[in-house]
Amino acid sequence: MAYSVKINGKTYNVDVDGDTPLLWVLRDVLGMIGTKFGCGIAQCGACTVHVDGAATRSCVTPVESLNGSAITTIEAIGATAAGAKVQKAWLDREVVQCGYCQSGQIMAAAALLAANPKPTDSDIDDAMSGNICRCGTYGRIREAIKQAAQPATQSKGG
The missing domain is CATH 3.10.20.30 (Beta-grasp domain)
Incomplete structure (x- = not known):
């Protein structure tokens, strides 16, 4: 059909x-x-x-x-505000190890931040609890989500 x-x-x-x-x-x-x-x-x-x-x-x-x-999908998540921040944080925090789970991790994190731009640790745990990382990069994932949740810094111009 x-x-x-x-x-x-x-x-x-x-x-x-x-x-x-x-x-x-x-x-x-x-x-x-x-x-x-x-x-x-x-x-x-x-x-x-x-x-x-x-x-x-x-x-x-x-x-x-x-x-x-x-x-x-992961192919377009970088075009969203939350997705772009998550992808940048993932690179900054060097989250990826083997990388297999990371598209799902990024998608879950971007959905969290789009719905809740200032998540608590508990909010992060709840949103990410169903995403398994065999390499155990959970600490870096949490750090990246926290980084992505920070307000953008404004550059000082002259």
């Missing part, structure tokens, strides 16, 4: 079964491979994307459930 999905501001028509997970539409049909497959049961967070701004596990989200929702 044909479905129309809006991903990163562009509308795509895909011919897939309605129960096809969004993850496979992204990766196999559209060639957007930044979103990763981890567990397939929404437990690890590697497949996190935004659906209407909310962090969503694409491995268990059937394409038929999207109904015109706006989907943002």
Whole structure:
């Protein structure tokens, strides 16, 4: 069956079964491979994307459930204010080790900061608790989120 999905501001028509997970539409049909497959049961967070701004596990989200929702993937998160700040902080804090989980981590962090620009440690824990990092970079992830939550510093001009 044909479905129309809006991903990163562009509308795509895909011919897939309605129960096809969004993850496979992204990766196999559209060639957007930044979103990763981890567990397939929404437990690890590697497949996190935004659906209407909310962090969503694409491995268990059937394409038929999207109904015109706006989907943002790691390929476009840097075009959002929160996403750009998170990506910069990730680089500044050298968060990435193996990198496999990082697209999902970044997507979860960007959704958190878009909804709550000044998260507490508890807010960070709650938002990130479903994202697993086998390399254990949790300390750097927390530092990067805290950095991204800081107001931008204004440069002094002359």
